[in-house]
Amino acid sequence: MAMALADWIADLGEVVVNWMATLGDITLFFTRIMAWMVRRLPRRETLLPAFYQTGVLSLPVVALTGTFIGMVLAVQSYSQFRMLHLETRLGSIINMSLVRELGPVLAATMLAGRVGSAMAAELGTMRVTEQIDALSSMGANPIHYLVVPRFLACLLLIPMLTIMADFMGVVGGFFYSVQLLGIDSHHYWANSQKFVGAYDLYSGLIKSLFFGAAIAVIACHRGFHCDPGAEGVGRAATNAFVYSFIMILVLDLFLGIILNAVYYMIWPQGVTLL
Amino acid sequence: MMVGNSIKTDAKQAPLIETRGLTVKFGRQIVLRDITIAIPHGQTLAVIGESGCGKTVLLKSLIGLIRPTAGHVIFDGKDLAKMSDAGLTRERRRFGYLFQSAALFDSLTVAQNVAFPLRQHTDFNGEKIRETVLARLAEVGLPESVARKKPAELSGGMRKRVGLARALVLNPEAMLYDEPTTGLDPIMSDVINELILRTRKKHPVTSVVVTHDMQTVRKVADRVVMLYALSRLKPDEPQIVFDGPPKELDTSKDRRVRQFVEGVAGERITELAEQAGAT
Secondary structure: OHHHHHHHHHHHHHHHHHHHHHHHHHHHHHHHHHHHHHHOOOOOOHHHHHHHHHOOHHHHHHHHHHHHHHHHHHHHHHHHHOOOOOOOHHHHHHHHHHHHHHHHHHHHHHHHHHHHHHHHHHHHHHOOOOOHHHHHHHHHHOHHHHHHHHHHHHHHHHHHHHHHHHHHHHHHHHHHHHHHHOHHHHHHHHHHHHHOHHHHHHHHHHHHHHHHHHHHHHHHHHOOOOOOOOOOOOHHHHHHHHHHHHHHHHHHHHHHHHHHHHHHHHOOOOOOOO | OOOOOOOOOOOOOOOEEEEEEEEEEEEEEEEEEEEEEEOOOOEEEEOOOOOOOHHHHHHHHHHHOOOOOEEEEEEEEEEHHHHHHHHHHHHHHEEEEOOOOOOOOOOOOOHHHHHHHHHHHHOOOOOHHHHHHHHHHHHHHHHHHHOOOOOHHHHHHHHHHHHHHHHOOOOOOOEEEEEEOOOHHHHHHHHHHHHHHHHHHHOOOOOEEEEEOHHHHHHHHOEEEEEOOOOOOOOOOOOOOEEEEHHHHHHOOOHHHHHHHHHOOOOHHHHHHHHHHHH
16 A cells, blocks of 8 residues: 555655646746847748748638637527627627637637647658757757747747637627627727727737747747657647647636736726726 | 868878777766777778677767767768867768668658758759669669659668669768678678678768678778777776778687677676676
């Protein structure tokens, strides 16, 4: 019994130590990215493909997700608001939810799934086939050559993808509420304008910057530390998505708390929907 | 005596590459223990030993791809472990490295692969780069038509030769070859051996060749170091079991060296069977 308990404590200790080591390693990885970004910007020929992969190719899927989530919000909120005879306030709740929360989180989730996993798999394959070692041996720093362009692409393009998700969500919500549910268009927009301010949009975009950075760092780190073989590459891709998604949600909570606190510092009376 | 990250020695006698007490551990597993080797300018050193004895780890340590757990790797008087990321990156331009699998970038064409170091470290224009790439490919016996192909379209021998052309494109001072003939037919193996010799004749290059191909050793090496797997050694036994010219391999009285040179399984089959039974 005592032996089993000791083993259990030892196993738990090992897990904690491994987690701490990984966390420390990711922090070091991030500081190396920052150092190389300050030292020298990547070349055009490495930046453009990363921007194209991350931004242009992600646009359709992010737009589609945004549209549907806007319509889903309208479907789910309509019955509750109708009971209170507040159908025209639907625009405020849909658009507020979209720009503050769902737009940034869904754009980031799509980016983690589409781009993060692909980055981890690509860099993992390069690690396994010694291509990353080959880069180093030729005097090209792999962080500078492979990671910085991907990091910049995620960091700079995720706000734009978020704007696209927000916009298509607003369009989707409007279409379902006004065209299909028959809510008055003028009051729908008037209420939206009244309750959704620039701060809500900016807070969503600020969050998205953190999400984009987290996705790139986690995905590239997983790829760089990929285990050998096809199984290792597969695990790197899966872990990149799972860890990124967890990090998106954790960051969302803490950034939400911080940004709300800042909001109430600036406007202490806040805003009410009623 | 060490000052900063440089080590003071007589410049004329100083080896270009040196390891002092090099020890490498992965987790709890020790792969290299207290390896001390000095490789003078212009020498071709062959590192031999059974699979898994740490040859590739030694080669990667020489260029700083693997950091030592203890000891030093000194290149041209500078300790690699004490260099910054940027310093190490700069110093690696003086090396050429032929990887076991050639490690060509599969998203780039052959020409782009060979041009990679030129684009990174020279200000050559497009035409000059093209000329240099085609000349390098011709040196390793590859025609212009190969330049446009992707690495996946090439045979093993062609990939190795493209890897060699890429490694040599900047005229490095030191060449590191990781199993250059593994997986190739005897004729192509000899082609690679000849290319290694020609490279040495053309440029005054210091080379380290990791191999278990005795034909390569006899053909290209000035000196041979044989490593032995630590799992088969006692804690106080040195990991280097042979260090001398290739011709002394045949007269060595060490049973482990003779067994490797002659390629005799001997008691190893019984040992492997016992290990398999134990697990």
